[in-house]
Every structure is written in C-alpha cells, then in structure tokens.
Amino acid sequence: MKIRVWGARGSVPAPGPEMVRYGGNTSSVQLLLDSGEQLLLDSGTGIRTLGLSLAAAPRVNILLTHLHLDHIQGLMFFPPCFRSDAEIAIWGPASPEASLEDRIARYISAPLSPVEVRELPCSVSFRDTPPSRWRIGSATVVCEAVNHRGPTLGFRITEGDTTVCYIPDHEPVLGTELADLDPEWISGYDLARDADLLIHDCQYADEEYPAHIGWGHSGMSDALTFASRVGARRVLLFHHDPLHSDSFLDRLRGTARRRWEELGNDPALVEMAMEGGELEVAGTALPAGVPA
Amino acid sequence: MAVMAARAQKPLELILARNLLTSLSTPAFLVDEKAQLVFYNEAAGALLGRPFEDVGRMSPEKWISTYGPIGEDGEPMPLDDLPTTRAIRNGRPAHASFRIRSADGAEREIASSAFPIVASERGSSGAMILFWPTNDQGSEGDE
Numbered sequence: 001m002k003i004r005v006w007g008a009r010g011s012v013p014a015p016g017p018e019m020v021r022y023g024g025n026t027s028s029v030q031l032l033l034d035s036g037e038q039l040l041l042d043s044g045t046g047i048r049t050l051g052l053s054l055a056a057a058p059r060v061n062i063l064l065t066h067l068h069l070d071h072i073q074g075l076m077f078f079p080p081c082f083r084s085d086a087e088i089a090i091w092g093p094a095s096p097e098a099s100l101e102d103r104i105a106r107y108i109s110a111p112l113s114p115v116e117v118r119e120l121p122c123s124v125s126f127r128d129t130p131p132s133r134w135r136i137g138s139a140t141v142v143c144e145a146v147n148h149r150g151p152t153l154g155f156r157i158t159e160g161d162t163t164v165c166y167i168p169d170h171e172p173v174l175g176t177e178l179a180d181l182d183p184e185w186i187s188g189y190d191l192a193r194d195a196d197l198l199i200h201d202c203q204y205a206d207e208e209y210p211a212h213i214g215w216g217h218s219g220m221s222d223a224l225t226f227a228s229r230v231g232a233r234r235v236l237l238f239h240h241d242p243l244h245s246d247s248f249l250d251r252l253r254g255t256a257r258r259r260w261e262e263l264g265n266d267p268a269l270v271e272m273a274m275e276g277g278e279l280e281v282a283g284t285a286l287p288a289g290v291p292a
Numbered sequence: 293m294a295v296m297a298a299r300a301q302k303p304l305e306l307i308l309a310r311n312l313l314t315s316l317s318t319p320a321f322l323v324d325e326k327a328q329l330v331f332y333n334e335a336a337g338a339l340l341g342r343p344f345e346d347v348g349r350m351s352p353e354k355w356i357s358t359y360g361p362i363g364e365d366g367e368p369m370p371l372d373d374l375p376t377t378r379a380i381r382n383g384r385p386a387h388a389s390f391r392i393r394s395a396d397g398a399e400r401e402i403a404s405s406a407f408p409i410v411a412s413e414r415g416s417s418g419a420m421i422l423f424w425p426t427n428d429q430g431s432e433g434d435e
Contacts, residue, residue, distance in 0.1 A: 131414065145304040145411075175311030185310055189301040 001162045001281045002032040003197065003236075007046020008273035010169070010203050010217065010239035011070050018245035023275020025049070026070040027168050027239060029199065033159050037137035039063055041155065041166050041199075043090075046275065047074035054080060061136050063129075063143075064092035065168055066152040067103055076108050076115070086122040093143075093151045094128035101126035129153060146170050147187040149216035156191045161283030165195035165232070168239045173222040174214060178229055192230040197281045199273065200227060202237035205244075205252055220256055224270065228263040233284065235260070238273040303417045305409050306330070319423040325416045327352045327376055339402070339423060341395030352377070362391040362399070379406035379419040389426065401426045 007025030015024035026044030033039070040047060040062045047062075054060070058080050065071060080086035092100045104126065105117045117124070133142040142156040146167055154167035172178060172187040183189045192198050202223040204212055209219030217239065218226070227235045237256060240249060249272050257267035271277075301307075306322065310331050313320040319336035323329050329350040337343040340359065350358070352371055361369040369390055371377055378386035387405045394400060406421040 144301075147304060147308065175308075175315060183300045184302050185307050186301060187304055187307050190299055193300070 001034060001159055001164060003164065003199075003279040003281060004030040004032070004050075005046075005236075005238075005273050005275055005277045006030060006050040007042075007044045007074070008238055008240055008275055008277075009044075009070075009242060010201075012242050013045050013070075013073075014242035018247070021246045021274060022240060022244075022249050022272065024242075025275055026073060027065075028074060029166065031157060031164060033138050034162075035138035035159070037061075037139070039136060039139065039141075039157060041065075042071040042168065043075040043078060044070050044072070045074040045077075048077040048079070051077075051079035051081075056085065058083075059087040060089070062088065062090045063141070063155055063166075064090065065154065065166070066093060066148065066150060067107075068150065068169070069107070071168075072104060072107060075104070076113055081120050081122050081124070084121040084123075088122055088124045089127060090124065091127050091129050093145075093153050095151060099126065100128055142191065144188070144191045146191070147172055147174055147216070149214075152216075154188050154191045156195065162281055163195045163283065164197045164199070164281055165192040166199045167192065168199065168201055169216055170201045170226075171214070171216050171218055171222075172226050173218065178222060178225045181229075183229070186226070186229060188226065189230055192227070192232055194231045195233070196283050197234045197236060197279065198227050198230070198232035199236045199238050201239045202252075202256070202272075203239050203241045205248075205255075208241070220252060221259055224256060224259050224263060227270075228260075228265060233269065234279075234281070235270045236273050236279070237270065240272070302330070303411060303414060305411050305417050309409055309418075309420050313420065319425075321376075321421040321423070322418065323352075323376055323380070323421065324418040325380065327380055327419075329355050330418070336423065339394065339400065339425065340392070341398075360393045362393075364389060375404050375406035376419055376421055379408045379421075380416055383408050383410055383416065 007028035009026045013024050025046035027042040028044045028046030029041040031039040108117050129143045139157050139159045143153040146154045148169040156165045167188050200223050201218045202220050203217035204219045206219045206221050253272045260270040261267040313333045319339045320333050322331040332344045363369045375386035375388045385407050389403045391399045391401050403424045406419045408419050409417045411417050
C-alpha cells in the first residue's frame with residue numbers, strides 16, 4: 001500500500017514562504033492499494049492538485065472524516081467533479097439532521113459556490129458510512145466515531161496484511177489521562193490498534209495544548225502516547241497548525257522523535273506529514289496459526 | 293497486520309460520558325446497553341463507601357445484591373423498576389427515590405435520575421445515573 005500526502009495542514013490553508021516544505025494545503029491523503037485502486041482520505045484543499053494527477057475516466061472513493069471546511073474545501077475544485085467520465089463515491093458520517101449530500105451542498109451552493117451539486121457533470125454518489133466494516137475494492141474499511149468537535153470519524157483501512165489508520169482530528173486525552181487508561185476507555189483505540197501506519201492529529205506542540213483544551217485536537221506528546229498505547233508501528237503526525245512554519249515543524253519533529261524513543265519505540269518510525277511526501281506501507285506477517 | 297481483534301473499546305458516547313462524570317462532584321454511575329455497571333465516579337464511591345477501582349464492572353443483579361436498593365414501601369426494588377432499567381428500556385429519563393446500603397452497612401436515602409445515552413447509529417449505548425442523597429445532614433442534595 002502506498003500513501004501520498006497532498007495536504008497536511010489543519011484548520012485553514014496556510015500558504016507562504018515559511019510553509020513551503022510542509023505545505024499549506026489542508027487534509028488530503030491518497031491511498032494507493034496494491035490492487036491498483038485508490039482511496040482519497042478527506043477533501044481539503046490538497047485534493048485539487050491530487051485531482052490534476054488522476055488519469056482519464058477516474059473512479060474514486062473519497063472518505064470524509066467529517067464536514068469541517070478544512071476537510072471538504074477542495075471538493076468544489078477537484079477536477080474530476082467537472083468531468084463527465086468521472087465516477088466519484090463520497091463516503092461520510094451519517095446524521096439524523098440531513099443527508100450527506102444535503103450537508104455538503106450547504107457548501108457547494110449559492111452564495112458560497114458558483115455551482116450546485118446537481119450541476120456537477122461527473123457521476124457522484126453520496127453514501128453514509130455503514131456502522132460495520134465494508135469493502136472498497138481490495139480494501140476492508142472500518143470507521144468509528146472519535147473525540148473531536150462535532151460528529152467525526154476515523155478510518156481503518158486494511159488490504160491483505162497491511163493496515164493504515166487515519167484519524168486526522170482527534171483529542172483522545174480530553175478529560176482523561178491516556179498513559180494508564182484502560183484501552184476500553186480510549187477514543188479511537190480499536191481503529192488504531194496494531195496499525196502498520198497511524199496518521200494522527202498533531203496540531204499543537206505540548207506547550208500550546210493547554211490553551212486549546214477542548215478544541216478537538218492533540219498535542220504532540222498526547223498524539224504519541226495514543227500511538228504507543230494502540231501499538232502503532234509507524235506514525236505520521238498530521239494536521240499541522242496553520243501557524244507552524246517549516247522551521248517550527250522541523251523542531252517539533254526532533255522533539256517527537258525523542259518522545260517516541262522515550263516511549264520505547266524506534267525514533268525513525270515517527271515522521272511529520274509533509275505535502276508531497278510518499279510512504280510505502282507493508283504489513284507485519286502474522287504468526288503461524290493466527291486467523292486473518 | 294490485517295486482523296481486527298475483538299472489540300476492546302467502548303462506544304465514543306460512553307467514553308465521553310465517563311470523562312464528564314469523572315469531573316463531577318455529583319455522585320454518578322455509568323451503565324452500558326445491558327445495564328451493566330461500567331463506571332462510577334469518586335463522589336459515588338464516597339457515597340457507597342468503596343471506590344470503583346475496588347469494585348469493577350458489575351451486572352445489575354450483582355449491583356442489587358450488593359447495594360440492595362430498597363423502595364419506599366420497604367421492599368427490595370425489582371430490577372425492572374430501577375430508573376436505570378427504565379431509562380434504557382424506554383429511551384427516556386427515569387427518576388426514583390430509594391435506599392441503598394453502603395459498604396459500611398449504613399443505609400442512605402437517595403434520589404436517582406437516569407438519562408439514556410442513545411447514539412443515532414447504534415441505538416442505546418447505556419445510561420448515565422445521577423444520585424442525590426436525601427437524608428444526609430448538610431448535604432447539598434437535601435430536599
């Protein structure tokens with residue numbers, strides 16, 4: 001399974017000369033399965049350039065964790081939306097209030113948008129994520145509500161013996177302490193358990209978090225404590241605060257690696273998500289006798 | 293690793309409810325969708341005479357045999373009449389007054405309100421139960 005990051009920024013796009021290496025686009029991750037299919041995780045502004053890279057007549061599945069603007073803003077500028085040969089399935093959290101299509105149409109409609117969803121020339125379907133696991137191509141997908149402001153999902157995607165978990169907006173430490181907490185009380189635990197790669201919220205440096213408790217995001221040490229508790233093998237810290245420059249994130253990377261090592265893990269296996277960054281993820285072979 | 297192990301984690305709404313109850317000074321319980329006691333806070337521990345960490349999760353039957361809710365008529369309260377059971381069964385808040393027996397053997401009169409926790413996808417996830425002592429001198433819960 002191959003991962004490409006097209007947007008790693010949180011909250012709002014943050015372009016500028018100090019944001020060149022980590023990038024200013026908001027949440028967008030492309031997951032290329034070994035079978036050749038692909039899943040697009042969230043549709044922040046990074047999905048615009050992702051869409052330019054897609055071949056003709058694309059068939060894509062977009063998995064939305066939630067509908068905050070930094071996770072859907074790129075959808076209206078996703079080039080396949082304007083191609084009649086494109087087939088797009090958009091998966092997102094169900095709501096008793098309105099359908100997924102109607103909720104997204106609040107953004108893709110006047111006066112915020114020059115086009116309406118019904119005017120898009122592509123073939124687009126809106127699907128509530130099912131409560132149990134489901135298959136997209138060769139992947140098995142599981143979603144679960146996680147602790148963030150408003151209904152928000154995390155995704156666990158498994159192909160063969162490889163599992164990637166994506167929880168870009170998550171504050172599992174809110175109102176509790178992660179280090180000694182029984183796993184059954186940890187938000188996101190089942191989703192991220194033993195993942196080969198965990199892509200997780202790291203909006204704040206530790207010293208910034210106390211001023212943002214309850215905002216729905218994680219400080220660096222909390223993100224790594226969560227990753228360690230769930231047994232993630234590799235961690236990609238994601239959803240960078242729009243105030244964090246390249247040099248700030250370089251320093252945070254160094255601190256994160258030391259912290260990850262203190263938690264008993266290989267410091268080389270924690271990384272800051274970077275726009276344009278690619279990762280190859282391989283699973284861990286199961287011990288003999290363990291059913292897949 | 294492809295294996296999705298057996299579920300270890302509670303639904304998010306129960307996790308959030310537990311985090312809330314932890315920070316309350318009002319005695320409070322949390323039960324799952326089967327009315328199994330899964331948590332009570334420090335204030336409830338003070339009321340019952342034992343912290344949750346010493347007791348652990350408990351079936352409704354065990355809860356009744358341990359703490360013996362006694363109705364206003366002096367008889368043990370049937371499980372079906374407990375606010376917890378009614379809240380989960382009916383999906384609506386339920387209220388009752390009864391006596392409980394704490395770990396030191398003392399009986400206390402309490403009022404109890406149970407609030408169902410319902411998630412749109414899953415239905416009932418359990419209930420939150422708040423307690424107010426009604427016979428303690430000087431208690432803020434006196435009625």
